[in-house]
Amino acid sequence: MNLAADMDHPTAGGVVIQGLQKSYRVGGRSFEALQEISLTVASRSFTSLVGPSGCGKSTLLRILCDLEAFDGGRVEIDGCPPHLLRQRHAIGLALQDPALLPWRTVRRNISLPLELARERVSSAVVDELIALVELEHFADARPAQLSGGMRQRVAIARALISNPQLLLLDEPFGALDEMTRQRLNLELLRIWTERPTTTVLVTHSMQEAVFLADQVVVMSGRPGTILAVRSVDLPRPRTVSVLRSPEFHAICDELLEKLFSGGTRAQPVEETVG
Ligand code: ADP
Ligand code: MG
Numbered sequence: 001m002n003l004a005a006d007m008d009h010p011t012a013g014g015v016v017i018q019g020l021q022k023s024y025r026v027g028g029r030s031f032e033a034l035q036e037i038s039l040t041v042a043s044r045s046f047t048s049l050v051g052p053s054g055c056g057k058s059t060l061l062r063i064l065c066d067l068e069a070f071d072g073g074r075v076e077i078d079g080c081p082p083h084l085l086r087q088r089h090a091i092g093l094a095l096q097d098p099a100l101l102p103w104r105t106v107r108r109n110i111s112l113p114l115e116l117a118r119e120r121v122s123s124a125v126v127d128e129l130i131a132l133v134e135l136e137h138f139a140d141a142r143p144a145q146l147s148g149g150m151r152q153r154v155a156i157a158r159a160l161i162s163n164p165q166l167l168l169l170d171e172p173f174g175a176l177d178e179m180t181r182q183r184l185n186l187e188l189l190r191i192w193t194e195r196p197t198t199t200v201l202v203t204h205s206m207q208e209a210v211f212l213a214d215q216v217v218v219m220s221g222r223p224g225t226i227l228a229v230r231s232v233d234l235p236r237p238r239t240v241s242v243l244r245s246p247e248f249h250a251i252c253d254e255l256l257e258k259l260f261s262g263g264t265r266a267q268p269v270e271e272t273v274g
Contacts, residue, residue: 014040014041014045016074016076017075019038020037021035021037021071022034022059022068022070037225043198045215046212046213049201050204050205050218050219051219051224053204055224057170058202061170064168065091065168066082066085066086090164091164092168093170096170096172097175098152100154100155101143102142105139106154107126107130110129110130110158113162126161127139132160133157135154148176149173149183152172153187155172156172165197168200169201171202171203206252206256209255210248211242211243215229216230216251220262228255234247234248
């Protein structure tokens with residue numbers, strides 16, 4: 001983390017959520033998707049969000065990037081409401097489906113958000129991001145020529161093109177095989193270390209959550225609430241050796257216990273983590 005920058009602007013890019021409420025109307029009835037969510041995400045820190053399927057993780061991310069309205073409480077990013085950040089293109093988002101445009105090259109997929117915002121595209125900045133996600137040899141390839149992991153790296157580079165104050169990742173590696181996931185976790189860690197951005201990652205892997213994060217948030221469903229917020233004080237830079245350390249496993253076990261004790265209400269067991 002860039003501590004010097006943090007001291008200059010202690011809240012720059014940080015997220016404050018207080019008493020957040022969100023209900024959806026389904027078939028004329030209202031149901032509470034998020035209940036009293038309060039959470040602080042420090043500037044340039046990495047937060048992982050885990051919880052059972054349907055507990056409101058994606059809803060929370062969509063509220064943060066102003067794709068969804070909320071009913072009560074306070075949400076501030078760098079002291080501003082989400083819509084202001086969205087107007088400034090200050091939020092980067094990458095989802096499970098990389099949603100690349102098949103007729104555009106890697107380079108032109110990455111620059112798309114700037115083009116849509118009618119902002120100048122600096123080819124040097126695009127090149128820098130392509131290098132950051134290590135796709136130099138594929139800059140002019142089209143998505144069909146890339147592996148699933150490479151497409152996800154394009155999506156992450158695209159999320160970073162506007163130099164966001166907040167990076168939101170909703171199960172970005174969820175559709176990939178385990179080996180690719182592990183490699184991309186290391187990649188993500190390297191990318192984040194090179195460009196420390198306030199990041200919130202939704203994942204269904206507790207190992208991934210703990211390995212990457214400064215804090216892990218465990219949610220439970222129906223209605224979506226926060227069960228636990230655990231800071232992860234494993235030393236950085238984190239290497240694969242962290243994955244073998246007893247401290248790492250102790251944190252994973254502690255959080256899995258919380259997840260399973262609180263996240264199984266009205267859920268079939270196989271649906272518990274997701
Ligand atoms: P998660 O990402 O944790 O799986 P979601 O945020 O997608 O959970 O969903 C939380 C709950 O809200 C679920 O019960 C889901 O069915 C419901 N939900 C999500 N989006 C909508 C929507 N647009 N309209 C109605 N219900 C929704
Ligand atoms: Mg989701």
